[in-house]
Amino acid sequence: MFDIVVKGGILPDGRQTDIGIRGGRIAAVERLPEAVEAGEVIDATGDLVSPPFVDPHFHLDATLSYGIPRINASGTLLEGIALWGELKKVMTFEEVRDRALAYCDWAASMGLLAIRSHVDTCDDRLLGVRALLEVREKVKDYIDLQLVAFPQDGVFRDPAAWDNTLRALDLGVEVVGGIPHFERTMEEGARSVRALCELAAERGLMVDMHCDETDDPLSRHIETLAFETQRLGLQGRVAGSHLTSMHSMDNYYVSKLLPLMAEAQVSAIPNPLINIVLQGRHDTYPRRRGLTRVKEMQAHGIRVGWGQDCVRDPWYSLGTADMLDVAFMGLHVAQMTHPEEMRRCFDMVTTENAAIMGLAGYGLEVGCVASLVVLDAGDPVEAIRLRPDRLAVIAKGKVISRKARNDARLALPGRPGTARRRHRA
Numbered sequence: 001m002f003d004i005v006v007k008g009g010i011l012p013d014g015r016q017t018d019i020g021i022r023g024g025r026i027a028a029v030e031r032l033p034e035a036v037e038a039g040e041v042i043d044a045t046g047d048l049v050s051p052p053f054v055d056p057h058f059h060l061d062a063t064l065s066y067g068i069p070r071i072n073a074s075g076t077l078l079e080g081i082a083l084w085g086e087l088k089k090v091m092t093f094e095e096v097r098d099r100a101l102a103y104c105d106w107a108a109s110m111g112l113l114a115i116r117s118h119v120d121t122c123d124d125r126l127l128g129v130r131a132l133l134e135v136r137e138k139v140k141d142y143i144d145l146q147l148v149a150f151p152q153d154g155v156f157r158d159p160a161a162w163d164n165t166l167r168a169l170d171l172g173v174e175v176v177g178g179i180p181h182f183e184r185t186m187e188e189g190a191r192s193v194r195a196l197c198e199l200a201a202e203r204g205l206m207v208d209m210h211c212d213e214t215d216d217p218l219s220r221h222i223e224t225l226a227f228e229t230q231r232l233g234l235q236g237r238v239a240g241s242h243l244t245s246m247h248s249m250d251n252y253y254v255s256k257l258l259p260l261m262a263e264a265q266v267s268a269i270p271n272p273l274i275n276i277v278l279q280g281r282h283d284t285y286p287r288r289r290g291l292t293r294v295k296e297m298q299a300h301g302i303r304v305g306w307g308q309d310c311v312r313d314p315w316y317s318l319g320t321a322d323m324l325d326v327a328f329m330g331l332h333v334a335q336m337t338h339p340e341e342m343r344r345c346f347d348m349v350t351t352e353n354a355a356i357m358g359l360a361g362y363g364l365e366v367g368c369v370a371s372l373v374v375l376d377a378g379d380p381v382e383a384i385r386l387r388p389d390r391l392a393v394i395a396k397g398k399v400i401s402r403k404a405r406n407d408a409r410l411a412l413p414g415r416p417g418t419a420r421r422r423h424r425a
């Protein structure tokens with residue numbers, strides 16, 4: 001007897017199988033008898049069944065605030081940061097909490113069940129921190145929310161930021177963040193990386209820094225981050241987010257940098273939707289894309305995941321909580337068009353991101369946490385192409401979202417009555 005059986009789905013590796021769920025865990029991944037006893041049977045015949053989507057880089061304290069108190073007219077990172085400073089002064093605890101919860105509803109409906117969110121610690125009230133700690137507790141039965149203490153205004157540039165970051169960690173924020181390229185000088189940036197990595201080592205925490213989010217080819221804080229990771233024995237626990245300066249760096253320098261990152265087991269989290277709109281704003285033409293060197297890092301054995309970063313906030317006016325939008329944009333901007341590269345883009349919003357976040361029990365093996373998503377697509381590449389409906393979402397053994405298949409009905413003489421855009425070669 002199972003609580004739920006998902007029948008006939010196609011796993012990301014191409015196997016067609018049933019999945020039996022019992023007590024919040026995956027109890028069987030095999031063909032089960034037609035008359036299997038189950039509390040609920042979901043027919044997923046021919047549909048992709050994937051472990052849940054994972055977003056390793058988001059800002060839940062800013063999401064769904066677009067237009068408050070005004071929009072970002074220049075579209076730049078720096079105006080976004082200034083605008084966020086204005087918003088911070090007027091937002092309330094309830095507003096931040098309710099917007100974050102509304103976003104988590106979107107995420108649940110899209111099968112996005114693990115999110116690493118940075119939370120601004122440059123605030124004496126720690127309003128965002130307190131709101132997101134409450135949200136983390138409220139959504140814990142369906143979303144794993146991991147919080148990063150993020151001194152947005154610079155841990156040294158803002159005189160109160162160091163103490164407030166410590167207070168946030170004391171309250172239960174679990175990852176150490178930073179923003180070295182926003183400190184006053186390159187030297188201060190490097191010093192901030194060192195101090196924050198030491199803090200993480202002391203407390204046994206992971207590190208995820210906004211690092212080199214600029215077109216300046218001489219912004220090289222990732223080198224310091226890799227060095228400090230090794231010096232402090234933090235291998236496998238550190239990620240550099242954005243790393244956009246790498247797009248513009250000298251090729252010889254990068255040929256030395258990538259092996260250093262690989263040695264230190266530092267992961268990379270580019271955020272293609274945001275990088276493609278925020279970077280290159282000071283260029284005329286040719287205009288740089290400003291996405292980091294994804295394929296080159298992967299060729300060196302560096303783990304790379306795609307992050308979403310923003311939805312409807314001071315930096316980005318669009319966004320849907322669909323990690324397949326993120327993979328779709330990343331695939332295009334990084335030119336990952338070989339079938340194996342497209343397939344990898346799907347892993348970069350599922351298994352690779354789960355590994356970056358250190359999620360326990362993630363996957364579709366027997367014994368894993370019973371969280372999965374059924375998509376109206378036949379395989380991972382088709383999922384990226386269609387960004388299709390999530391027909392069912394199961395979180396920790398419970399069905400939390402359903403959606404009916406929704407093909408267009410055509411009224412074209414002599415043509416079929418529906419258009420179904422799924423397409424197998």
Ligand SMILES: [Zn+2]
Nearest residue numbers: 059118210309
């Ligand atoms: Zn960010």
